[in-house]
Amino acid sequence: MSPATFRYIGKHRRAVEHKRFVVGKGRYAADIQLPGMLHIALVASPYASAEIKRIDASEALAMPGVHAVLTGEELCRHIDAMLPGVDAPQVTRYPLASDVTRYAGEWVAAVVADSRALAEDAAECVHVDYAPLPCVVDPQQALEPHSTLVHPAHGSNVIFHRKFVWGPVEEDFAKCDHQLSYQVRWARNATVPIETFAVACQWQDSTGILDVWASIQMPKFPDQVAKALRLPGNAVRVHFDVDVGGSYGVKRGLKHAVLVGYLAQKLGRPVRLVEDRLENMRGGDMQGPDRVFDVTLGFQKNGEIKAMKMRAVDDIGAYSGRSPLQLGKPVGAIVGPYRIQSVEYDAMAVMTNKTPQEAVRGFGQAPTNYAIETGIDKIARFLHMDRIALRRINLIGKDEFPYLIPSGTHYDSGDYDTVMTKALDTAAFDDLLKERDQLRSQGLLAGIGISTCLEPSGGNSSFEPLFNPKNKTTTWMDSCLVRVDLSGAVTALMGTSTSGQAHETMVSTVIGEVLQIEPDGIRVLHADSLNALPSNSPVGSRMAIMLGGAAAGAAKKIKHKLLQIAAHNLGVAVEALVYEDGQVQATHNPSLKLSWDALVEIAHRHFHKLPEGMEPGLQEKFVWEVPTGGMLPTDDGRVQMYPCHSFESHVVLASIDPDTCKVTVRKYVCGHDCGVMISPDVVHGMTYGGIAHGLGAALMEKFAFSTEGQLLSGTFMDYLLPTSAEVPAITIVDHCTPSPLTEFGQKGSGEAGYLGSPAAIASAVNDALSTQGAHIDHLPMTPQAIWTALSEARSVKASNTVN
């Protein structure tokens, strides 16, 4: 199938999910009413580090409507610890702290009552005696030899450290005309969905099943809940048909589900926790990478960049889930879109007494792209070379694919130069320059930003063994079941949750394409974890590839079966048949045909007309491993990370008020290539949204902590999410380099926009500041931060003048 001949793929189509959302009939975790349901409020530690001496819940328990107050001491006896994704078995984590608390906001007790309001009243009356302990908040201090330890049993605050050397790095540097070193800081931010995490659990003694309804986006969530609760896997039923109000990585909720699951079993009644925003921001453990990069690039005087050294130190907070692995995923695109020959990558995850990190959209690629792109602009400035020309020299060419990068990953396909050119043309770059200069003549600071960034997609488990050699896992599959019922209607089943990616729409489009039937008539359902085929959830921009591929695979099997039934019944070889719009006819004799309905009837009701050995009915499953997956990393840490590689190029015009130092993003163009788009409206939507996330990270979002480890931005009054007044109009221009690895040539794109936007906005801001001899290499670039950068440049200038 080629893009030009698709019937449904790549076309405008109304997402089927919209029908329920626009009339207020979505079914989110907090909407689900269970008879007799009880509600939870949390008691949280106010200290960054403290010993729990005593918990007195007597006053709370005496209050009307209060059913239980659970402490860590009880809970930890009955469940297994949650472990990190790296080899650090002493860094254990439980939903409730028991002996010590390790961050301000850590949950210490859970109050269960008839209503959330009553639970909050009672939570205020739980009296906890704390003995504050020394804490460490600064990651640099945490690295010092005599630092306070967040987990003394682990022996240090470094939970992960590995230095990778891919290629002859030192030799390549020695051959370079120049080298340039710089540091960038990516402040802690996250995608902060408007819906907080919510989970309801119900345990039935009669069936021995724990039902779980949660706002979840997490691989192996049911398995991990079961394991922590010491239940067999088939005792936990996670309902994946719960609508999730946005996740973009962060809705992992394992500690929430384990807590609520335990209470549901203990109390014999359904129990629900809906985080309020305060609990969510401070104790929900959904904050993102918090990273300092030290980068050195080696390059020739003609602009060719030969080698890179990158040191990335990430402050993951007080506990670890998969968060250190966010240093691992970028290994699969460590050189960005550039022909850099050798790389040294020194990755370190350090613990401090802060809220723990969780996976955020891109899983570490967005900060890494920001770090790389900053260097490209710096080299251009150093060499007095145009930033675009410099990129053209270094971008991997369209004829070089599949391209092997030093860390062992092949990029499947791409045409980076064309995408960048399309973006520049759409932005009318020459006019943009004129506009920039005009803004400057009006007294504003103004700048144009460019970024060219990789968007690895498809997911893989490969960063798990890369960062933990004891974890020899190579499987990363997904599945789909397609059935045609007796009436001839098609139903498909997917085995994981959806949080806005319109999977029902994507799957029905794919099946419709293969079976050549109207997608709107195809029903797509979410299974629960007991009747689902295996899935690894929508992470790593994988679903168009993996679920789309599985749906196509299953649909192809159905089609093949229909052809076989037709061949058997028409007395013609399969090769002499043509399948069209659900009916099958003989190529050379169109009067020999069987309609869809006739074929369906044979399959379901006329066993005597089926070929020998054929299974009755019309149902097929397809379970498959990620393309290019299935291999462990080499000893020197080379690995095929993700299979497919999408690409984005952003062109941005921004101005800065020289007095208030506030940035206004005025024009925004994004060139985007994710191969064949199955649902272009969906892809565009996620790209716009990713750009908005990136703008927030670039200009205003930060989880700021005081020197005592108190979260300063714990409400939406201080953690600032961009509104329609801050996000400009955005134009997307598409390009398509199909992937050779997928059914339709599709690549993934769920992380689009976010991966290239902070870099582009920083590029624009620095272009603007360059006229004043100033620069800023940390995010977010708030008015305060820009004022500081300008003031510093002014005082340097002044002292230079004096000298």
Next chain:
Amino acid sequence: MKAAPFDYVRADTLSHALETLNQYGGDAKLIAGGQSLVPMMAMRLARPACLIDINRLDSLKDVQLHDHEVRLGAGVRQRDLEFHPQLNSHLPLIAKGIQWVGHEQTRNRGTVGGSLVHADPSAELALAAMVLDVRLQLESTTEGVRTLQADAFFLGPMFTAVGETEALTDIIWPVWQGGRIGTAFEETAIRKGDFAMASAACQIQTTLEGSISKVSFGLGGVDGTPRVYPELAATLIGQHMSPALAQQVAHEAAQQTQPGSDMHASAAYRKHLAQALLTRALLSAYQESLHAQLPQDR
């Protein structure tokens, strides 16, 4: 984030509200729009034993326009003020400032009195009230009616002279006479609708020759309360505004502030911002006054 339990009384009349306030002796709070109070109660930072709803009291919603002053009931909705046909002719400074107050949805419920009593140091209406030197009328069952000038009303961040059993009933805004009036309201927040990191407001009157005959200006968000500068303003009388003069005055005013520092803005940056915004406001208001209508053209 559910509020702590409280009782609720819907006041039938102002006296009823005041009597109930008195009965609770400081444990009750009046609620009109609630846009500031309800979030604080949700966070349990405010925990009144009783809320007395005065939102339906027509007696507090009166807008009385006179030549020399505008009398606003404390319960006048921000939205109603924003769209009042005579707002621009009588209170042009508020016309400029009110667009910065929260969002449309909060202005649909929030009241003028509510904003002033809440007394956030960066509140636009509080700054306007100080710049225009309003009179605020308070009433209680025990002390009756008393009137305060703005600078005696705002005592500190989120803290006013309103007694525990008192209600703010009316705010009297002077209307400048004689035409040739210009106003400006400048504010910087990271997002539209956020609390200002700093704000500046100015109202200026000039003679036909362009010299300043009357001026009042102030800064918000850079101190415990909005600040006005009557002495500095007096030095401007008889002068023509220029960029250099505006900057000099703004610098002096900013230097006198004691801004706080938080994660968004340091004290030094706020001072810088205050100076920059006030410079703009002075110049902009002055320019506007030069082109403003004379009273007979109104």
Next chain:
Amino acid sequence: MTQSTMTSTHTPIEKKSIQIQVNGVIQQRHVEPRTSLVDFLRDELGLTGTHVGCEHGVCGACTVMLNDEPVRACCMFAVQADEMRVTTVEGLAPERGVMTQIQDAFCEKHALQCGYCTPGMLMACHALVAHNPQPTEAQVRDAISSNICRCTGYQQIVDAVMYATQAQKA
């Protein structure tokens, strides 16, 4: 209103009798004063289309129409809405099986993804178009600036309102 009583932390407060017209239907209930309007709509009336995002008046997910004006339902107690009219997302469409032009435009232009901010966003858009039937893009952006979306980046929402209002013109 019933006689008020002094409270302490553990003394239950008497419920108040309120009557609110919600989506055209008069609802009479007894509620605790501290029940927010959004919790009343969701928990008491089962109208879960209105969502809770922050409970401190910033995100706008809880927006409903109160006497035909958009307000944040988390910044009000249900008792304050006594004798008033409320419209929620469930009450926007004129009849079953029919959508408003804006709801339809949201579907056509992909103006939503996870759907969580959508009810509040629809309220803001309907309020805008009710008093400004032909808004400019800038006016649309301004009208929805009080509602935060983390999925869409707002572009397709603006496109949807422009599409709906151009369709009216045509």
